[in-house]
Amino acid sequence: MSRDVRIAVFRPDDERLAEAVELLESLGAEPVADPMLEVRPTGNAPAEGDYVVLTSKTGVELAAEAGWKSGEATVCAIGESTADALREAGYAVDVVPAEYSSTGLVEALEGEVAGERVEVARSDHGSPVLTEGLADAGADVNETVLYQLVRPEESGKSAELAAEGRLEAALFTSSLTVAHFLAAAEERGVREAAVDGLNDAVVGAIGEPTRETAESEGVAVDVVPEVADFEKLACAVVEEAAPTYHG
Incomplete structure (x- = not known):
């Protein structure tokens, strides 16, 4: 798989985001780090x-x-x-x-x-x-x-990519990341296009509450891992987005 599978990840800008980026790169994907939560x-x-x-x-x-x-x-x-x-x-x-x-x-x-x-x-x-x-x-x-x-002020580049059809997948790790992504898209005037873009991409939710939040906002969820674990979520989404990739 070439590095053209762009996957948005929304974790807080600390070791969780760094580990997520490292994991996605190890899976052959191109991470789009767009923190949606600030502690x-x-x-x-x-x-x-x-x-x-x-x-x-x-x-x-x-x-x-x-x-x-x-x-x-x-x-x-x-x-x-x-x-x-x-x-x-x-x-x-x-x-x-x-x-x-x-x-x-x-x-x-x-x-x-x-x-x-x-x-x-x-x-x-x-x-x-x-x-x-x-x-x-x-x-x-x-x-x-x-x-x-809270939502970081600079968040939202992934929403613009989604609106432009340039995002292949997204990893939502809480209901709040969904809400903040949509708020960032709204702020940039691309909410409707961003939702359309997500619906053309592979969307992963870490658990059922996150899936329910996304789907209540019109975002179809493709992947929910059996266990609420980020690594399992990421691996499943990469496999769904690029099923021909075998290491």
Whole structure:
């Protein structure tokens, strides 16, 4: 495969974006790095709870920087990357749901949190599925915002490429990346053309909530990996976009 399969990736401009670019290049694709999320820490630490839920690697790193002590709490992580970050920071991990999602964690905890204080520490764009589901299970839920996720001012070059029909694939890693891509396209006056361009390309979504968000905005999703993992998403999208490539 020649390097003419352009794949947009929207991860924050830190090691996640660098690793994504390296992975796509190793797969023979041409990455278009267009960060759609910028992390703005609040300086908050998770509050005390019988259970404490962390939902992202970023959240773990910020909790550690804020001096959070897990104490006797049952520590819960959504996803192996979050669990790994907790362990690397010196925290024990007690619960990782089989399904790496808010729904998966609610299902894992719903039989044991009635009457318990559950602290959910995450971004300002966390899904209500988690907090509402735990509350419905009888938990006393508190939510602490560890960081805000905003759209970088310079974002949007991938939207212009999509509008020009020059993007072969896109990798959406959260509902917010979808919303920010479309906002950037709107800002540049190319939203309709960008959506058309995506619908002529291969669109990957990291999980069902991201797929639902994209499709509700008229973006057809072609690939959703069985496990919400960026590497699996990238490999599947590259294979879909260039099926003749065999290494």
